[in-house]
Amino acid sequence: MKKTDMIVKAPHFYTMEGEGVGYRSGVVMLVDGGKIAGFADAKQYESEYLAEEVLDLSHHAVLPGLIDGHMHTACNVMRGLAQDTDHWMMYGLQPFDNVVTNEERDAGSRVAIIEAVKAGTTCLGDYEADMENVCRFIDQIGARGNITQNIRAAKRRVYRPGELYEFDDVAGEEDLKRNLELFDRWHNQKDGRIRILFGPQGADFVSPEMLLKVQKIVKEKKTKLHMHVQQGKRETYQIEKRYGKRPTAFLSDLGLLDKELIAVHLTDCTDEETRSIARSGASMIVNPASIGIIDGIVCPSVAFQEAGGNVALGSDQAPGNNCHNIIHEMKNVCLFNKIKYQNPEVMPAWRALRMATIEGAKAIGADDIIGSLKVGKQADFIAVDLSVPSMLPVYTYPMRNIVPNLVYSARGQEIVLSVVNGRVIMKDQKILTIDEKEYLEDIQRYPQGIGARAAEEFFFVHGTNARFMEEGKL
Numbered sequence: 105m106k107k108t109d110m111i112v113k114a115p116h117f118y119t120m121e122g123e124g125v126g127y128r129s130g131v132v133m134l135v136d137g138g139k140i141a142g143f144a145d146a147k148q149y150e151s152e153y154l155a156e157e158v159l160d161l162s163h164h165a166v167l168p169g170l171i172d173g174h175m176h177t178a179c180n181v182m183r184g185l186a187q188d189t190d191h192w193m194m195y196g197l198q199p200f201d202n203v204v205t206n207e208e209r210d211a212g213s214r215v216a217i218i219e220a221v222k223a224g225t226t227c228l229g230d231y232e233a234d235m236e237n238v239c240r241f242i243d244q245i246g247a248r249g250n251i252t253q254n255i256r257a258a259k260r261r262v263y264r265p266g267e268l269y270e271f272d273d274v275a276g277e278e279d280l281k282r283n284l285e286l287f288d289r290w291h292n293q294k295d296g297r298i299r300i301l302f303g304p305q306g307a308d309f310v311s312p313e314m315l316l317k318v319q320k321i322v323k324e325k326k327t328k329l330h331m332h333v334q335q336g337k338r339e340t341y342q343i344e345k346r347y348g349k350r351p352t353a354f355l356s357d358l359g360l361l362d363k364e365l366i367a368v369h370l371t372d373c374t375d376e377e378t379r380s381i382a383r384s385g386a387s388m389i390v391n392p393a394s395i396g397i398i399d400g401i402v403c404p405s406v407a408f409q410e411a412g413g414n415v416a417l418g419s420d421q422a423p424g425n426n427c428h429n430i431i432h433e434m435k436n437v438c439l440f441n442k443i444k445y446q447n448p449e450v451m452p453a454w455r456a457l458r459m460a461t462i463e464g465a466k467a468i469g470a471d472d473i474i475g476s477l478k479v480g481k482q483a484d485f486i487a488v489d490l491s492v493p494s495m496l497p498v499y500t501y502p503m504r505n506i507v508p509n510l511v512y513s514a515r516g517q518e519i520v521l522s523v524v525n526g527r528v529i530m531k532d533q534k535i536l537t538i539d540e541k542e543y544l545e546d547i548q549r550y551p552q553g554i555g556a557r558a559a560e561e562f563f564f565v566h567g568t569n570a571r572f573m574e575e576g577k578l
Contacts, residue, residue, distance in 0.1 A: 105152065105153065105154045105423075105510060106152060106154070106293035107153075107155070107156075108134045108136045108141055108151050108154070108155050108156075108157055108415055109135055109136045109137065109138075109157065109158075109526060110136070110155055110156070110157045110158070110159065110254075110483070111132050111133070111134060111135075111147070111153060111155040111158045111159070111240075112132060112133040112135065112161065112166060113132050113158065113159065113160050113161060113162070114133075114159075114162075114164050114165065114166045114487065115162070115163070115165075115166070115168070115385055116129055116131060116163070116164070116165040116166065116490075116506060117129070117131065117143075117166050117477060118165060118168075118457070118477075118506075118507070119168075119204050119476055119477040119478065120167070120168055120457075120458060120461045120462040120475065120476035120477065121476055121477075121478060122281065124454060124458075125318050125454050125457060125458070125507060126476065127504065128143065130145065130146050131144060131145060131146055131389060132144050132146050132149050132282060133145040133166065133477065133485075134155075134255040134283060135228055135523075135526045136244050136526075137526070138295065138476060138482060138483055138527070139480060139481060139482055139483055139523040139526065140477055140478060140481050140482075140483050140492070141479065141480050146311035147372065148245045151348065151407060151423055157470070159487075159521070159528075160235055161487045161521070162299060163489065163490050163491045164486075164487040164488055164489055164490060164520070164521075165487070165488045165490060165506050165510075166477070166485055166486070166487050167405040167457075167485065167488070168462070168465075168474065168475055168476055168477055168484060168485055168486075169224065169226025169227060169248075169461075169474065169484040169485055169486050169524065170223075170225045170226060170227075170430040170431070170460045170461065170486065171225070171226075171227045171416060171417070171430070171460060171461065171466050171468065171470075171474070171524070172220055172227065172229055172417070172419050173229040173250070173389040173416030173417060173418040173464055173467060174229050174231060174330075174389040174391060174416070174418030174419075174420060175220070175228060175229055175231060175418060175420065175421070175428060176230070176231055176232055176402075176420060176421035177212065177213040177216035177217055177220075177228075177230050177232070177238065177240075177421075177428070178209035178210070178212050178213050178232045178233075178234075179197070179201075179209075179212065179232075179421035179423050180212035180215055180216035180219075180420055180422040180428070180531075181203065181204060181208045181209060181211060181212025181215075181334035181421060181423070181547065181550060181551075182197065182204065182212070182251065182422070182423045182554070183202045183245055183422035183426060183555070184422070184423065184426060185197070185200050185400075185423050185569070186200070186398075186423035186569075187197055187397050187423070187424065187426065187569075188397075188425060188569065188572070189567045190567075190568065191567065192311045192398040192399070192424060193338070193479060194262050194263050194264075194265075194512055194565075195565050195568070196423070196568075196569065197423050198261070198262045198552060199262065199426075199558045199561040199562040199564075199565055200243040200261075200423075200558045200562070201260070202260065202261065202262070202558070202561065203554060205389055205556055206234055208550045208553075208554060209232070209234070210237045210238075210241075211543070211547045211549075211550060212422075212547065213230070213232075213237070213238050214241055214408055214543040214546075214547075215543055215544060215547050216422060216428045217230075217238075217241060217242060217245065217247070217329075218426075218429040218535060218538075218543060218544070219293075219427065220419070221245060221247055221266070221522060221529070221530055222226075222516065222517075222519070222530060222535065223428070223429040223430065223432075223516030223517075223519060224486045224488075224516065224519035224527075225247075225388055225428070225429075225471065225524065226248055226429065226474075226484045226486065226522055226523075226524050227247070227248040227249070227250060227390070227484070228242060228247060228248070228249050228250070228251075229249075229250045229251075229252070229330075229416075229418060229468060230242075230251050230252070231252040231254060231303055232253075232254055233254045233256070233279065234282070235251050235252070235253050235254070235286055235336055236286065238251065238290075239251055239286070239289075239298055240448050242297075242298065243297065243298065244537060244538060245505055245529060245537050245538055246297075246299045246524055246525075246527055246529040247524055248296070248298075248474065248484065248524055248525075248539050249297065249527060250299050250300045250301065250468050250469075250470060251286070251290065251298060251299065251300050251301065252300075252301040252302065252303035253279065253282055253286050253301075253303055254279065254303050254305050255279040255280050255282035255302070255305065255310060255314065255318065256275070256276060256304075256305040256309045256310065256409035257271045257272055257273050257275055257276030257279075257309060257311060257314065258270065258271060258272075258305075258308070258310075259271070259272050259275075262565060263365045265278070265330060265513060266341070267341060267397040268342060268345060268346070269309065269540075271310075271311065273311060275316070276310050276311070277314075277316050280302075280314070280317070280318065280321075281509050283302050283303070284302075284321070286300055287300040287302075287325060289328070291325075291327070294465070296473065296482075296524055297524065297525060298452075299470070300327065300331070300506060301322075301328045301329070301330040301366070301374055302318050302321060302322050302327065302328070303329075303330045303331060304318055304329070304331050305331070305464075306332040306333070306341070306357055307331075307333070307343055307351050307354060308338075308339045308343055308346075308351070308358075309362060310379055311540065312347075312358055313322075315355075315358060315360055315530065316358060316359075316360075318375035319359075319360060319364070322364050322538050323364060327364075327368065328364055328366050328370070328468070328469045329364050329365050330366045331365065331366070331367065331368065332369055332372055333351065333352070333355065333366045333368060333369045333370055333373075333381070334350070334351040334352055334366035334369070334371065334372045334373045334377070334504055335368065335369040335370075335372070336371045336398075336399055337372050339351055339372065340372045341530070343514075348482045349459040350377070350400070351372075352373060352377040352381060353377075356380065356384075361381055361384055361385075361386055361503065362384055362386060363384075363385035363386065364384070364386075365384075365386035365387070366369060366388075366416075366467065366468060366469070367381055367386050367388050367389070368388075368389045368391070368418070369389075369390070369391065369395060369538075370388060370390075370403055370404055370408070371399055371401055371403055373403075373404055375404055376405040376471075377482065378407040378408050378411070379407060379408075379410075379570050380464075381408070381413070382407075382408045382411035382412055382413030383397045383412065383413075386413070387414045387415070387466070387468070387469075388405060388414070388415070388416070388467065389415070389416045389417070389418045389467060389468075390403045390408075390416075390417060390437060391403070391417075391418040391419065391420035391425065391431055392417070392436035392437045392440050392457075393419070393424075393425045393432060393433060393436045394418075394419070394420030394421065394424040395420075395424075396436065396440060396450045396460065397425065397426070398424045400507070401419040401443060402440040402443075402444040403507035405437065405459075406441050406444075406445070406450060406451065411427070412465040414463050414464075414466040414553055415459055415463060415464075415467055416459060416463065416464035416465075416467035416468055417433040417434065417437060417456075417459050417460050418433070418576075419432070419433055429516050430516075431510065431511070431514050431515065431516075431519075432441060432490055432516070433460070434453070434457060434459070434510075434511045435456075435512055437451060437456050437459065438451045438453060438455075438456050438511060438512070443455060449573075453508045453510075453511035453512060454507050454509050456511050457507055457510070457511060461475050461476065462475040462476045463475075466476065470573075482524075482525050482526075483524075483525060483526040484523065484524050484525065485522075485523050486519050486522050487519070487520055487521035487524070488506075488510060488514070488518050488519060489519075489520045490506065490514055492518050494508050494513045494514050494515060494518060495510070495513065495514065495518055496510070517533060519533075520532055520533065523530055524554060526544070
């Protein structure tokens, strides 16, 4: 008998190998040493293998853990405060963001991470100004983190439309120093579950010199540059006024478009600009719900893919998106693009699932270890309960409807098991490594104080939501 750490029994496996979803049935999955060791015949494995742990998932589908490529979990403490408003960043979010403390941001992060993990995310691409405590919490849960420290020289205040940002290059250098320190402490730590990326907030938020300095460091340290790129007309305006060109051309002329770049949003890119970024070897993260709510725009992920680029899905931040749920993003990327192109065959469900798994892993530079159920990769996987109403009925012939049901019908509570590095971290919608209730209760301590501190500027700015409040519509 061969010994292995874990045997996973299920009627349906989606490995993501090949160009589709890599469906397999009639097998069990073997896990050993935190990695996928192989598959064995479901009828014969008991005579060949002995495992310390057997996961008997009799009415489930098993697939790779979901990847959230781009998150701002600290903003979760401001969930629901900046939707339905133009000039989202300045008139919606900024009055609150200006008064939130690091303690409050950490409380928001913890709840956002809990939400994401319970909806099947096993790899979290978080991105903010102070990531030390986020790394600790992700490690405590046992999840995987692709973490970016934000680098910003533009002063944090409300800017009126058309006003150029004020730069504080000393603050930018301090952010870069913190990013370097975070890299030294956390990169490839905790059994390789934590990786550190470098994150200029955008070409409009730092100087060209800082962009080139960060790029040099990224190449030396063999990591990624994770940056918002042409994320809206606001950024385009800032770059055109400062440098006389659009952001994509500006970055191209600087030599920033290359395989180390993870470009987020591309909200204001033309299809030709999008194709030029894809052809450069850079990857893209699309955040369908966030940009749909913030800007009313469908970002050009289809054009990026058609040009040969890899695209990951992201949930972005709760004041824009309102949730951290990649199943939600799979549905939205399909729905929005079908409407954009007026073509129901654009962005099928299976493609969205690949964006949440193997194509997402390629986009963030982690396909060497995750994204598919492949021998030698880390054992990061989830199980979907097929007996719940949103997944029923199940068809396997003449077509399988499991993937369409997951993408178009599921809400997140269908995920009943999450495993990272061969370790069960969530079971039956309960995270096993922390006391969820403690963190869910803790965040309730902060809204009253944040609201009181933000109120004066909120009403002075007088954005859409301030008017809604005055009119009794909220």
